[in-house]
Amino acid sequence: MQEDFQLTINGLSYRVSGTPLKLSLADFLKSESIELSDGLVHEGHEGLLFFLIDFNASAGPVHRLIKPSRTSLISMAERELVAIDPRVEDPNESSLWVKLKAHNDSPEDEKVSLSKTISSGLEGLDDGQGYSLFSDHLCSVLRRNESGVKVSTRHRLTVPSAYQRLKKLNYRSSEGELYYRPGTVLEAIRLRVLRQGSCFIGSELFAEDQSPGPGNAVLISLDSVEELREIIFEDGNWEIGTGITLRSFAERLRNEFPLIDDFCKRFTDTHFVNRFTVLEEFNSTGSGSGILTVLLTLGASAVIDGLDERRTMSLEELLYEETLSAVGEQELITAVTVPGSGGSKTLTSYYQVMEGPYEKVPIIRASFLVELDSKDRVSDSRMWFDAGSGLPIRFDSAEKLIAGRPWTRELQQQISAVIGSGDGIAGNLGLSSNFQRVLIQNLLLKFINEQLGDPGPGAHEFIDLESELTVRGKE
Known part of the structure; x- marks a missing residue:
């Protein structure tokens, strides 16, 4: 040590x-x-x-x-x-x-x-x-190393001086805390089992839920586990290691999934996106990055490795039926799998709404995916959003409303009519704020209008008031 x-x-x-x-x-x-x-x-x-x-x-x-x-x-x-x-x-x-x-x-x-x-x-x-x-x-x-770059001859930035992957590390701090950086998933799980009071940590060591305490003085970093930092395409599915940073996740998959491209364009905190990993989203007690909303919309599954076996379950089942407590102390979520884009026409968008231009925590994040059949009818849809705390919420009432309908201007008019009457389609979402209910419905309208192209004359228009999502009736 x-x-x-x-x-x-x-x-x-x-x-x-x-x-x-x-x-x-x-x-x-x-x-x-x-x-x-x-x-x-x-x-x-x-x-x-x-x-x-x-x-x-x-x-x-x-x-x-x-x-x-x-x-x-x-x-x-x-x-x-x-x-x-x-x-x-x-x-x-x-x-x-x-x-x-x-x-x-x-x-x-x-x-x-x-x-x-x-x-x-x-x-x-x-x-x-x-x-x-x-x-x-x-x-x-x-x-x-483009020709337009001029750098000091002493410190070239194009190639690291030591081209090798991160090494394992076992460290004892001045306060008796133990820090392990194992090289494999199996080593990491064994350490978790053998070292009482240990926990897995990500890059944000200063988070309250990761602070070393009297019963939590053994920290296990997963930074050097190479198998957690890989993205593989196999049998029509993308397998994404949970040690991947959000930046690497976006860089590798943004051309495969426009929804991921939309997601990564919303980031303004450079340090966060460069250091935060997919696994940290599962362990976060705060608002997180919003990546779970995207993965749920893409129909992702979680891969859970243990000492003796590997199992897979849908991300929705893990989060809402089994809950994360189903992942035992002898297990680790090592990857998420996302099905590759099929032959159907797929429409996607991701939105993030702030109270103002300098706010850091969104009021709401929403992710939409609609699949159309050969006749441009809605064959499947997944719509998820989170309101800044807790797990994402599925907008299932909107999914049911558009199921099987032709993707035409008439659909937009029908949705507008339903939203404008009574409680609209957000009454059963469990949102305490009427503003949030109005906002998620407006985001749905925004998605439909953008995917249909120029909205032309209609019952509603969008006006730009910081959030870009305020809707008013035409006079």
């Missing part, structure tokens, strides 16, 4: 010894000197951007933007990071800076500096909202 470890920043090793598990990367770096490039040294982490060299679902190296204050130091053990100072622009390259091509609306030969791009994006914003799109572009450019 080791009592120290190291991490690498810009090619230099930093040794860590005897620190408590809840120490953040930011706390550790406060008293450290970070060499940026060509001898320039920066004291502490403030003002710097940090990229974690990670691996995507295809085992390729990628650069993920992280926030040190939200990253546990122990999760960076034996990991490699790159630090950039976006505030410094030096044509002599005395700091690590990158020049990118301007956006499409700028002249082809115009260049935009890294410092100017990030500084303008960060102004007045928090948690990556300002530079989420930029960081995606930066990572893509670094992977491809």
Whole structure:
């Protein structure tokens, strides 16, 4: 059981010894000197951007933007990071800076500096909202090493210095806490059984439900279990390891499922989407990411591995009939399977509604899927939403209402008429707020109108009032 470890920043090793598990990367770096490039040294982490060299679902190296204050130091053990100072622009390259091509609306030969791009994006914003799109572009450019990129010759970002998967780790903290990073699912489950009071953790070590306590001082990380970080297509189904980050999940499947593409476009918290995993959604006590709503809409199933056997059940059955308590201490949800798109015409959309442009927690998330037969009649549909707390709710009354009907403008008019009369179609959903009932019905109308194309003259029109979902009758 080791009592120290190291991490690498810009090619230099930093040794860590005897620190408590809840120490953040930011706390550790406060008293450290970070060499940026060509001898320039920066004291502490403030003002710097940090990229974690990670691996995507295809085992390729990628650069993920992280926030040190939200990253546990122990999760960076034996990991490699790159630090950039976006505030410094030096044509002599005395700091690590990158020049990118301007956006499409700028002249082809115009260049935009890294410092100017990030500084303008960060102004007045928090948690990556300002530079989420930029960081995606930066990572893509670094992977491809495009000719438009100019980087310091000392710290090349295109290939990690140690091209290998994450190693196993057994660590004892200064407070006697034990941290395990096993290499296989079987090892992880055995540790859970043998170590009393142990629990599996994800990337968000600071979450209240994962904080080490008197009876919970043994933490088991699944970061180095390769089989949990794979996405495989077999026998017409996609098998998605639950150790996959939301970013890798979206990057691999967004072209296969437009609904997933819709889902990942809604993210504004870059650190969250780069570090949060599918498994953490099952263990979350908060509002989560909304990925369960998407998986339920896609008809996903859960794969549960134990010491002696593997079993599979539909995600809906697991969450609503068996409940997560059905997953025993000797078991782990290792994957979710999603059926591939069939031959039928499928219409999908995902919506996320905030109270205002700077809010972080949605009022509601909704996911719609409708399948049409050869005559453009609704042959199947799945509609799920969550209202910010608890498990997603199935909009089964709407599914029954549109079942077997032709997908035409007449359907939109029929739905509008039902919504406008009495309790509409959301009265049996158990929502305490009338506003939420109105909102989910309006989202259904929005979905139908968008899928039918230009709504043309009708009984309702949408007006843009932050949520974009307020509906009023035409005068």
